[in-house]
Amino acid sequence: MDEQPGREFEVDVKPGFAVTMALLVLVFAWFHFVATRRFGAPVPLAESLNWGASVTVLVLLGTMIHELGHVAAGLAAGHQWTKAVLNGAGLGVVIEPRPRGWDRVLRSAAGPFAHLLFALPLLAVAWFSTPGGELTASATQTSVWWVGGISSLFLAVLNALPVPGFDGAKILEGVRELSPRRTVVARRFAKT
Numbered sequence: 705m706d707e708q709p710g711r712e713f714e715v716d717v718k719p720g721f722a723v724t725m726a727l728l729v730l731v732f733a734w735f736h737f738v739a740t741r742r743f744g745a746p747v748p749l750a751e752s753l754n755w756g757a758s759v760t761v762l763v764l765l766g767t768m769i770h771e772l773g774h775v776a777a778g779l780a781a782g783h784q785w786t787k788a789v790l791n792g793a794g795l796g797v798v799i800e801p802r803p804r805g806w807d808r809v810l811r812s813a814a815g816p817f818a819h820l821l822f823a824l825p826l827l828a829v830a831w832f833s834t835p836g837g838e839l840t841a842s843a844t845q846t847s848v849w850w851v852g853g854i855s856s857l858f859l860a861v862l863n864a865l866p867v868p869g870f871d872g873a874k875i876l877e878g879v880r881e882l883s884p885r886r887t888v889v890a891r892r893f894a895k896t
Contacts, residue, residue, distance in 0.1 A: 713786060720792025725760060732756035736846060743842035755848060762852030764795070766822045766859065771797045773818025777811040778803070808878030812871040819860035826853030 733749075733756030740747045747755075775785045778799035787798035803811050830849035831839075844850045866872040 714788070716787060716789045716791075718789070718791040721790040721794075724792050724794065725764070728760040728763065729753065729756040732759040732851065735851075739842070739845040743846070745842070745846075755846075758848045759852050759855065762826065762848065763855050763859070766819055766852075766856035767795045769822040770815045770819040770860070770863070771795050773814035773816075774811055775799060776818075777814035781807045781811065783807075783811075803878070805878060805881045808881065809875050812874035812878060813864075815871050816860045816864040819856060819863065823853050823856035823860055826856060829853075 733752040736755045737747070737749060737752035740752070771788075775797055778785060781803065783799050783801060783803070785797060785799050789796040789798065799811070802808075826849050830844075830847055830853050833847070833849060834840075834843050844854075863870050864872045864875075866876050
């Protein structure tokens with residue numbers, strides 16, 4: 705019984721990934737540091753850095769769930785996940801073969817949808833853990849759950865926009881591939 709060796713799964717980590725994560729921690733820490741002072745409850749810088757790191761972990765986890773949404777849709781279509789890429793833009797995956805038509809639409813939409821599903825429980829936890837049930841500016845700007853949930857919601861919606869390189873543009877390209885006129889033109893070029 706001969707077994708053919710399958711492709712090995714690769715993880716490609718670029719130096720920009722660590723830089724991006726460090727910058728996210730600093731941006732979120734600065735946001736927390738300023739917000740706590742503005743609301744009259746200043747905290748030490750170390751606590752703001754810890755808070756920034758916590759929000760960054762939630763954002764990274766949301767991005768991982770986003771990419772796993774792509775992977776799940778690809779695997780459901782019989783495709784293979786071959787590589788994970790951690791770079792300055794965050795996290796990405798390579799799934800082969802390249803999708804076309806409905807596979808492209810579904811695989812591209814699965815990422816933002818999974819990210820949205822990740823954001824909703826964070827926002828629910830934030831809502832139910834708000835002190836006294838009051839939604840105040842200080843509660844929403846100093847809660848890890850609120851900022852993590854809003855950031856994840858923002859990333860899900862942003863990635864669904866039809867901007868080149870984002871999943872929204874890939875969804876539109878998949879829809880264009882489904883167009884009967886485009887299919888006829890593609891067949892004509894294939895015959896020549």
